[in-house]
Amino acid sequence: MHRRTGCHFHSSFWPAKLVQLSEKEPEVFEKTRKWISFADLLHSRLTGELATSVSIASGTGLFDQRRCIWDEGLALECGVSLGVLPAIAADGASGRLIPEFRNRWPLFSETNWLPAIGDGAANNLGANCVGIERAALMIGTSAALRCVFEGDVPESIPEGLFCYRLDRNRIVLGGALSDGGSLYRWLTETLGLDVDETSIEQRYRERPPGYHGLTFLPFVFGERSTGYHTDAKGSVIGITRGTDAEDIVLAAMEGIAFRLSEILTRMERVTKPKEIVVSGGAIETSAYLAQLVADVLGRDVLQTETGLASLRGAALFAIEASGSDAPASGETELSPVPILHDPARHKAYLAELRKHRRFYERYYRK
Numbered sequence: 001m002h003r004r005t006g007c008h009f010h011s012s013f014w015p016a017k018l019v020q021l022s023e024k025e026p027e028v029f030e031k032t033r034k035w036i037s038f039a040d041l042l043h044s045r046l047t048g049e050l051a052t053s054v055s056i057a058s059g060t061g062l063f064d065q066r067r068c069i070w071d072e073g074l075a076l077e078c079g080v081s082l083g084v085l086p087a088i089a090a091d092g093a094s095g096r097l098i099p100e101f102r103n104r105w106p107l108f109s110e111t112n113w114l115p116a117i118g119d120g121a122a123n124n125l126g127a128n129c130v131g132i133e134r135a136a137l138m139i140g141t142s143a144a145l146r147c148v149f150e151g152d153v154p155e156s157i158p159e160g161l162f163c164y165r166l167d168r169n170r171i172v173l174g175g176a177l178s179d180g181g182s183l184y185r186w187l188t189e190t191l192g193l194d195v196d197e198t199s200i201e202q203r204y205r206e207r208p209p210g211y212h213g214l215t216f217l218p219f220v221f222g223e224r225s226t227g228y229h230t231d232a233k234g235s236v237i238g239i240t241r242g243t244d245a246e247d248i249v250l251a252a253m254e255g256i257a258f259r260l261s262e263i264l265t266r267m268e269r270v271t272k273p274k275e276i277v278v279s280g281g282a283i284e285t286s287a288y289l290a291q292l293v294a295d296v297l298g299r300d301v302l303q304t305e306t307g308l309a310s311l312r313g314a315a316l317f318a319i320e321a322s323g324s325d326a327p328a329s330g331e332t333e334l335s336p337v338p339i340l341h342d343p344a345r346h347k348a349y350l351a352e353l354r355k356h357r358r359f360y361e362r363y364y365r366k
Contacts, residue, residue: 013061175225
C-alpha cells in the first residue's frame, strides 16, 4: 500500500478515518453520498463543480500515485466505492463563480477558480524549492522536509516517507512532524515553562551539544514521519535537579532537528539535495533555530523569510495554470541568507543523534 499510495496506514490519512467512521457511526457512514475534503466542498459551493485536484487526492492515502486514479481495491477495503469519491480534475482545470457569488463579488466575476493544492507542495513552490537538488525545510506549527521534482514516482519509496503529487508531472517526496512551533508553545504555555529566548540562544552558542544530558523525543502531538506509530508519546529522558526550563526547551528543539535529520537520510536514497532552504514562523522568530538545524544536519542551509510561503506558492501555481507570462515558480529570487554549519558542533551532535536513535528504537521498535 505504501508503494501504491505513497502513504502509511495512519490516522492522518483517509483509510483509517473511513474505517473508524464505519465502526463508530455506521448509519451516518451508509447514508454518506460523497466523501470529500473541505477544500473540495468550498470549491463546489463557489463554482457548482465538484472535483478534486491530483494534489489533494494524492494526500488522502486512497490514491494510486503511479496511475493518478483512486485506488479501487483499497477504497473497497475501506467500505467505499469509487462513485462516492470526487472526480479527479484535469491539471489546470478551473471554474467560474456561480451567479449568486458573481453578484456578491463582481470584482471576481470573470476570475478562474482552481481546485486547491496541498499546502506542503505550495510551500515548496513559495520557497523556490523546485527540483531534485533543492529541498525545503519548514518549521512552523509543525515541521517538514520535502523535495518537489518532475518525473516518475520512485520505484521504491523509502520507508517512513510520504510520496504525494503536486500535479500529474511533479512529485512531492519527504516527511512531516506534528511537533514544531506547537511543541514550543505547549512547553511554554501549557506547562508554563518560563524561558528567556536570549538565554537559550546564549546556551546554544556557548555550551557544547549535549551539555544538558537530555534526550527529547518530540511526539507530544503524535508521530508521523518516520515511524508513523499511532501510540507514540513525547518523552524527555535525563532530567536531574540541575535541569531548568531553558535546558528542556533547547532539548525539545534539538529533538525536532534530529527527526528532520532522519527524514533527510531517507530522502537521500532517492534525491540528492545540494541546497536546503529553511523557513517557517518558528525559524523566523528564533535567533538560533536555523543554526541549530544546520549544525545537526551538518549542512550549510539557506534561510529565507518568505512570509506565508504556502500562499505565495499557491499564487505561483495559479499563474502557471493560467498560462500567464508572469514568472513561474522558481524564477523569482528571494535572496536567502546562507547559514554555515559548524563542523565541530556537527560531530558532537552526531553522538547525540545516536543516543536519540537508541531511545527511539527502544521505545518504538516494531
